[in-house]
Structures are given as C-alpha cells and as structure tokens.
Amino acid sequence: FGVDFYLLGHFAWAMLCFAMAGSLMAFFLYNVFGNTNKIFMGDTGSLVLGLFITTIMLKFININSVSNGPFSIDFAPVLALSVLVLPIFDTLRVFSIRIANGQSPFHPDKRHIHHLMLRLGFSHKASTSILLATNVALIATCFALQSLPMNYQILVLSSIVSY
Numbered sequence: 001f002g003v004d005f006y007l008l009g010h011f012a013w014a015m016l017c018f019a020m021a022g023s024l025m026a027f028f029l030y031n032v033f034g035n036t037n038k039i040f041m042g043d044t045g046s047l048v049l050g051l052f053i054t055t056i057m058l059k060f061i062n063i064n065s066v067s068n069g070p071f072s073i074d075f076a077p078v079l080a081l082s083v084l085v086l087p088i089f090d091t092l093r094v095f096s097i098r099i100a101n102g103q104s105p106f107h108p109d110k111r112h113i114h115h116l117m118l119r120l121g122f123s124h125k126a127s128t129s130i131l132l133a134t135n136v137a138l139i140a141t142c143f144a145l146q147s148l149p150m151n152y153q154i155l156v157l158s159s160i161v162s163y
Contacts, residue, residue: 001060007071008063013056020052032125057084075146078153082142086113086135089161 002017031038041049057080064076073079090113095105103109117127138157145153 082138
C-alpha cells in the first residue's frame with residue numbers, strides 16, 4: 001500500500017505505511033528468529049495496529065476510487081478485502097464459537113487458526129508461513145481476477161476462504 005501511495009503522489013501516507021512496515025518487520029524478525037526473548041504485542045498494540053490497518057485500507061480505497069492515473073487500482077476494495085480476509089474470517093469464526101458456547105466474544109482462548117495449527121503439530125514458524133502464504137495466494141488471486149466484475153471477485157474470494 002505504501003508503494004501505491006507513493007506512486008500516486010501521496011507521500012505522507014506512503015511514509016506512514018513504510019514506517020509501520022519497518023517497525024512490524026523488526027518485531028517479526030525478533031520474535032520469529034530470536035532465540036530466547038520474545039516481545040508480546042498485547043491488546044493495546046493489536047488495537048492500534050488494527051486501527052492503523054483499517055485507516056490505511058479506507059484511505060487506499062478512497063484514493064484509488066478518485067484517481068485515474070496509471071498506478072491507480074480499479075479493484076481497490078477487493079484488494080483491501082483480500083488483505084484482511086483471513087483476520088476478519090478468523091475473528092468472526094472465534095466470536096461465533098464463543099457466543100455459541102455462552103461466553104463473551106471477547107473472552108480469551110486458543111481457538112484461533114494459529115492455535116489450531118499448533119495443536120495439529122505445526123511449529124510457530126510453519127504456522128506463520130502457511131498463513132502468510134495463504135494470504136499472499138489470496139492477494140495473487142485478487143490480481144488474477146481483476147478483469148472480472150467486482151461482485152464476482154468478492155464471490156470467488158469468499159468461496160476460497162469459506163472452503
């Protein structure tokens with residue numbers, strides 16, 4: 001998104017994206033490849049990150065909807081959805097399970113996709129790699145389907161995720 005903002009001339013938004021990506025990359029490398037110590041983001045960090053990503057996605061959609069340049073993306077809403085579809089799906093799935101069990105949807109547990117993969121025997125690195133590869137595949141699918149009407153793109157993405 002930072003690259004798209006940069007190419008469209010929105011340098012402040014591009015810089016925000018690059019700064020956040022840099023800080024998250026350091027966080028990721030330390031936690032995944034560090035030997036002993038780990039950094040736990042916590043609720044506040046997760047909420048700030050979610051707010052930032054949501055803001056960036058809305059701005060990305062807005063800028064691309066009014067831009068007609070060579071770097072504007074006509075399918076920006078579907079691209080934004082493809083980036084966020086796994087976390088949204090996982091959150092809705094876990095909330096539904098908690099509510100069905102009579103718990104608060106905000107009650108912590110280990111029912112997220114990552115935890116399920118750990119129980120299946122995958123390591124943290126393998127689980128993260130699989131989820132990352134899945135998200136990249138969904139984004140690539142979005143680019144491959146860009147010639148289709150937007151409602152078909154959303155239908156294909158939702159079919160893949162629900163499968």
